[in-house]
Amino acid sequence: MKTLAIIGAQWGDEGKGKVTDFFASRCDVVVRFQGGNNAGHTIVVDGRKIVTHLVPSGILTPHALSIIGHGVVLDPRSFAQEHADLTAAGVSISSANLKISLHCNIITRYHRLLDGARETQGAVKLGTTGRGIGPAYEDRAARRSLKLADLLDEKRLRAQLAQVLDEKQILFEQRYHVDYPSLNDEAAALLELGEFLRPYAADTFSLLHELQSQQRKILFEGAQGILLDIDYGTYPFVTSSSTGLAGIYAGAGLQGAPDEVVGLCKAYTTRVGSGPFPTELLDETGSTLRELGGEYGATTGRARRCGWLDLPLLRYAVRAGNLTSLALTKLDVLAGLPALQACVAYEYDGQHLDVSFPGLDLARVRPVYEVLPPLQDAAGLGAGSLPPSVANYVAFIERHLQIPVGLLSFGPERSQLRQLREYF
Ligand code: IMP
Numbered sequence: 001m002k003t004l005a006i007i008g009a010q011w012g013d014e015g016k017g018k019v020t021d022f023f024a025s026r027c028d029v030v031v032r033f034q035g036g037n038n039a040g041h042t043i044v045v046d047g048r049k050i051v052t053h054l055v056p057s058g059i060l061t062p063h064a065l066s067i068i069g070h071g072v073v074l075d076p077r078s079f080a081q082e083h084a085d086l087t088a089a090g091v092s093i094s095s096a097n098l099k100i101s102l103h104c105n106i107i108t109r110y111h112r113l114l115d116g117a118r119e120t121q122g123a124v125k126l127g128t129t130g131r132g133i134g135p136a137y138e139d140r141a142a143r144r145s146l147k148l149a150d151l152l153d154e155k156r157l158r159a160q161l162a163q164v165l166d167e168k169q170i171l172f173e174q175r176y177h178v179d180y181p182s183l184n185d186e187a188a189a190l191l192e193l194g195e196f197l198r199p200y201a202a203d204t205f206s207l208l209h210e211l212q213s214q215q216r217k218i219l220f221e222g223a224q225g226i227l228l229d230i231d232y233g234t235y236p237f238v239t240s241s242s243t244g245l246a247g248i249y250a251g252a253g254l255q256g257a258p259d260e261v262v263g264l265c266k267a268y269t270t271r272v273g274s275g276p277f278p279t280e281l282l283d284e285t286g287s288t289l290r291e292l293g294g295e296y297g298a299t300t301g302r303a304r305r306c307g308w309l310d311l312p313l314l315r316y317a318v319r320a321g322n323l324t325s326l327a328l329t330k331l332d333v334l335a336g337l338p339a340l341q342a343c344v345a346y347e348y349d350g351q352h353l354d355v356s357f358p359g360l361d362l363a364r365v366r367p368v369y370e371v372l373p374p375l376q377d378a379a380g381l382g383a384g385s386l387p388p389s390v391a392n393y394v395a396f397i398e399r400h401l402q403i404p405v406g407l408l409s410f411g412p413e414r415s416q417l418r419q420l421r422e423y424f
Contacts, residue, residue: 008225009263015329017041030058035223040298071251076193127273151194237275263323
């Protein structure tokens with residue numbers, strides 16, 4: 001196997017950092033292809049917590065090359081901060097192990113300002129991460145995005161910025177009443193950041209093509225999840241990029257199909273931000289899951305909403321994401337609960353639905369639950385045969401989703417991972 005993609009099968013936060021780190025250690029190249037610093041991928045190394053936002057988790061594997069593809073929205077200020085934090089944590093970053101596409105879309109101060117103004121003053125509060133992701137992708141679609149290459153050329157940058165700010169001025173002054181950056185200030189700041197980014201800037205598309213031709217092992221690291229996908233997700237409560245395979249083709253480049261698409265799936269469900277959540281637990285069980293699972297956002301610190309596993313949504317994610325196997329995470333958290341349930345179907349307008357579909361109004365479905373034996377014997381998950389309750393839960397999920405579970409994660413440490421299937 002040479003190419004493997006990791007895609008979130010739920011609403012993000014499925015534990016991608018740790019699983020990506022596991023695969024990255026077996027790969028030559030790790031690629032981010034969409035999203036930006038709205039992501040927060042947590043990896044615990046020897047008891048030390050490291051969170052990456054924009055930089056691929058592969059940066060923690062010394063021999064791997066990390067690539068940020070052109071579909072990513074890159075905030076240079078945030079990159080500089082992450083670079084400093086990772087370096088302080090002893091992670092080595094250089095132009096030898098990190099390449100950033102010259103064609104990456106740039107998030108600027110006005111994108112962050114707009115995101116914040118809309119969240120506080122807009123009619124609908126989406127609960128975004130406030131990182132300027134949506135406004136930056138809007139500019140990309142409107143064909144006025146700044147690209148990394150623009151930050152390396154003052155003339156190009158000023159011309160492009162003048163065009164964008166001219167229009168934004170009306171929004172800031174007349175709609176949101178927020179001070180907006182002047183052309184000179186913004187150009188000066190971005191040019192300085194451009195110099196910081198210059199050593200990493202590269203034609204990553206050709207590089208990736210070459211690496212694939214050389215039969216290198218390549219890992220595509222998705223951010224967020226299928227249910228936050230701009231087309232397949234719970235619109236409008238979604239992020240602004242394609243979080244599945246389409247995002248790989250659009251935002252990095254890949255010849256053929258990936259050999260394996262691993263869907264990341266928590267043993268229960270969480271969601272951060274607004275939007276419908278059929279299996280949400282608003283009772284004590286939900287609070288227990290939040291506390292046991294440390295369910296607070298790695299990027300914003302917001303409390304995550306918690307609920308039982310939702311199989312109609314997962315069946316949909318398997319189809320929408322072309323998932324070939326699953327990595328099941330946070331089993332140790334479920335082990336702390338005295339009872340276990342999973343949603344196997346929905347009742348919707350008098351119909352029985354086994355699987356969700358684009359546009360289904362999830363606020364109106366009624367989950368149908370199956371009661372399962374609790375996972376209280378999950379402590380011995382590390383070695384030997386699987387504890388019966390865990391084996392039963394895994395078989396239950398496989399039966400319902402018709403794809404194998406290939407990895408089990410049962411704690412934050414790198415070592416708390418069990419492989420049920422060979423990948424690389
Ligand atoms: P945005 O991506 O900041 O525009 O936020 C849009 C929605 O996606 C909000 O509900 C966010 O909470 C959610 N979101 C964005 N990134 C992540 C992530 O990495 N994990 C979980 N939720 C996310």
